[in-house]
Amino acid sequence: MMGLTQYYASNNIRTSACEALASLVKCQKTAEPQNIAKLHEISKLYSNNIIDAMESETETECMINQAQSFKEIMEEAGNNLILADSVK
Numbered sequence: 001m002m003g004l005t006q007y008y009a010s011n012n013i014r015t016s017a018c019e020a021l022a023s024l025v026k027c028q029k030t031a032e033p034q035n036i037a038k039l040h041e042i043s044k045l046y047s048n049n050i051i052d053a054m055e056s057e058t059e060t061e062c063m064i065n066q067a068q069s070f071k072e073i074m075e076e077a078g079n080n081l082i083l084a085d086s087v088k
Contacts, residue, residue, distance in 0.1 A: 006053045039077055047070055050070045
């Protein structure tokens with residue numbers, strides 16, 4: 001799924017892939033609400049993938065959707081996903 005966030009041939013596929021990553025984070029949170037470490041692990045992995053995709057994105061609508069998916073991941077992950085020490 002993560003490879004499809006940068007699939008150059010179709011912006012619909014890129015959009016759907018980002019939406020799916022955000023949904024997978026929600027599923028993880030629902031399946032194991034007490035396992036915050038796992039939730040943060042996949043949230044970081046997926047959000048970094050979306051950020052990488054955004055760096056090469058050329059379609060405005062797709063970039064908006066990527067940003068929305070990133071926001072949803074951050075909201076689902078909750079507090080302490082990004083600590084001040086890890087931000088440069």
